[in-house]
Amino acid sequence: xxxxxxxxxxxxxxxxLAGWGRAVWATARVARPRAAxxxxxxxxxxxxxxxxxxxxxxxxxYGDAALPxxxxxxxxxxxxxxxxxxxxxxxxxxEPGVTxxxxxxxxxxAGWWPPVVPGTMRPTLxxxxxxxxxxxxxxxxxxxxxxxxxxxxxxxxxxxxxxSAVRDVDLFHAVVGGAGLLGVxxxxxxxxxxxxxGLLDVCAAAHGSLxxxxxxxxxxxxxxxxxxxxxxxxxxxxxxVVHSARHLREGEDASGADSLRxxxxxxxxxxxxxxxxxxxxxxxxxxxxxxxMRFVNAAKYRVAAxxxxxxxxxxxxxxxxxxxxxxxxxxxxxxxxxxxxxSFVPAAAAAEVHGELLAMCRAAGIVSWLxxxxxxRPDAFLLSHGIDGFSLALDFxxxxxxxxxxxxxxxxxxxxxxxxxxxxYLAKDLTASPETFRAAYPGIARFRExxxxxxxxxxxxxxxxxxxxxxxxxE
Ligand SMILES: Cc1cc2nc3c(=O)[nH]c(=O)nc-3n(C[C@H](O)[C@H](O)[C@H](O)COP(=O)(O)OP(=O)(O)OC[C@H]3O[C@@H](n4cnc5c(N)ncnc54)[C@H](O)[C@@H]3O)c2cc1C
Numbered sequence: 001x002x003x004x005x006x007x008x009x010x011x012x013x014x015x016x017l018a019g020w021g022r023a024v025w026a027t028a029r030v031a032r033p034r035a036a037x038x039x040x041x042x043x044x045x046x047x048x049x050x051x052x053x054x055x056x057x058x059x060x061x062y063g064d065a066a067l068p069x070x071x072x073x074x075x076x077x078x079x080x081x082x083x084x085x086x087x088x089x090x091x092x093x094x095e096p097g098v099t100x101x102x103x104x105x106x107x108x109x110a111g112w113w114p115p116v117v118p119g120t121m122r123p124t125l126x127x128x129x130x131x132x133x134x135x136x137x138x139x140x141x142x143x144x145x146x147x148x149x150x151x152x153x154x155x156x157x158x159x160x161x162x163x164s165a166v167r168d169v170d171l172f173h174a175v176v177g178g179a180g181l182l183g184v185x186x187x188x189x190x191x192x193x194x195x196x197x198g199l200l201d202v203c204a205a206a207h208g209s210l211x212x213x214x215x216x217x218x219x220x221x222x223x224x225x226x227x228x229x230x231x232x233x234x235x236x237x238x239x240x241v242v243h244s245a246r247h248l249r250e251g252e253d254a255s256g257a258d259s260l261r262x263x264x265x266x267x268x269x270x271x272x273x274x275x276x277x278x279x280x281x282x283x284x285x286x287x288x289x290x291x292x293m294r295f296v297n298a299a300k301y302r303v304a305a306x307x308x309x310x311x312x313x314x315x316x317x318x319x320x321x322x323x324x325x326x327x328x329x330x331x332x333x334x335x336x337x338x339x340x341x342x343s344f345v346p347a348a349a350a351a352e353v354h355g356e357l358l359a360m361c362r363a364a365g366i367v368s369w370l371x372x373x374x375x376x377r378p379d380a381f382l383l384s385h386g387i388d389g390f391s392l393a394l395d396f397x398x399x400x401x402x403x404x405x406x407x408x409x410x411x412x413x414x415x416x417x418x419x420x421x422x423x424x425y426l427a428k429d430l431t432a433s434p435e436t437f438r439a440a441y442p443g444i445a446r447f448r449e450x451x452x453x454x455x456x457x458x459x460x461x462x463x464x465x466x467x468x469x470x471x472x473x474x475e
Pocket of ligand 1: 020054055056057058059060061062065066076096117118119120122123124125126127128129130131132133134135136179180181183184185186323427428462
């Protein structure tokens with residue numbers, strides 16, 4: 001398609017698409033615009049045909065946030081240009097299909113780093129802003145939206161509009177985190193973080209109970225730039241390992257500028273210096289069942305406990321994108337895929353509530369193979385998942401035999417979380433009910449007003465939006 005011309009054969013490629021967890025699939029007709037004007041033309045076409053469109057970035061949302069409700073998908077993967085980069089001020093403007101990986105590779109050699117990155121570098125900036133992602137520094141840096149100066153959107157009416165964080169505060173807080181339902185983001189201007197080293201000073205410490213993990217995690221937030229904990233979901237104690245990290249200050253890294261080179265950031269080809277990265281998923285396959293994962297979790301804890309608290313230096317990419325170390329790790333969840341239940345609970349109740357959730361899983365006989373805990377802070381976005389508290393992300397394998405029970409378990413866990421004043425996260429969700437969503441997101445009423453104003457025909461939608469009844473006429 002020539003940029004700006006009306007789409008001759010819009011949405012013509014047929015694809016089978018899945019949520020990242022591959023527990024839910026859809027067939028779609030996909031269009032891949034190259035420029036903002038193409039986006040406007042595609043949306044105008046859809047509105048004219050009375051069809052509904054779902055925006056999709058890299059498809060890294062675990063559930064159905066980027067799956068279509070009505071066949072048509074607008075994929076931003078070809079809009080991958082860096083539009084401006086001010087190396088002195090640390091400000092960059094990119095098209096929505098630029099990935100987190102492309103972003104850090106562009107800015108690192110000039111001494112900058114994205115202020116917020118999720119646990120994988122594959123997502124697009126459009127997708128990250130649309131769900132307002134957080135990193136391991138949410139407790140101090142907030143979510144990515146807090147570092148965005150402005151975005152440009154194409155509304156469902158096909159009009160382009162710049163939305164500034166300063167001049168259009170209300171709309172900005174609706175679109176960022178608005179799951180692609182108020183407009184297609186066609187550019188993002190982001191402030192970057194100044195760094196002098198490509199290395200982090202990392203500390204790992206094992207703890208025998210969930211209480212100790214939560215306390216240490218909280219304590220380390222004081223002096224660290226990033227904190228995250230892994231929990232052994234099989235253990236009754238909730239034992240785990242806390243990792244904290246801080247950027248090296250000027251003069252602390254003797255390798256200096258060398259560590260800012262891209263080749264210094266390449267993920268190691270071998271895990272623990274022994275196992276080739278591309279073999280790890282294969283080697284994990286024999287352990288891909290309850291007893292196997294119980295063993296893996298226990299071994300991980302024991303190794304960390306034996307080593308005791310220790311410090312080491314790690315490249316920014318290796319620390320932040322741990323899951324990208326192991327290509328194909330998701331295949332251990334084949335054939336039914338995985339879902340993630342991530343709950344955000346106020347600090348005072350978190351250890352108790354998260355302990356209760358882990359106990360509910362064990363009682364139901366559906367234990368999370370990977371459990372991760374983080375510290376967060378609240379923010380002003382309408383569909384915010386930020387909270388002054390902790391999140392617990394639980395990955396579950398989906399099988400034909402457990403699917404119904406697993407969804408029921410997630411519903412029961414939702415009630416416990418809501419009862420404690422907590423909430424959830426659209427990037428991970430696949431199981432919440434509209435009632436749960438309404439109760440968890442007080443900003444939903446104002447969000448609906450924006451939806452009615454910007455997209456009264458409900459052109460922009462998704463499987464998630466339909467499931468949670470987020471359309472303009474739905475309550
Ligand atoms: C291994 C792994 C680890 C992760 N770790 C974290 C983490 O630590 N923290 C965290 O916050 N998230 C995390 N995530 C979730 C992920 O960062 C988010 O789901 C992110 O939104 C994915 O971006 P994407 O480009 O893949 O978007 P998609 O998944 O394709 O889309 C996400 C949403 O954004 C909308 N959208 C996409 N592009 C646009 C656009 N240009 N304009 C408007 N709307 C758009 C879609 O409609 C959809 O609602 C993780 C995911 C994985 C797979």
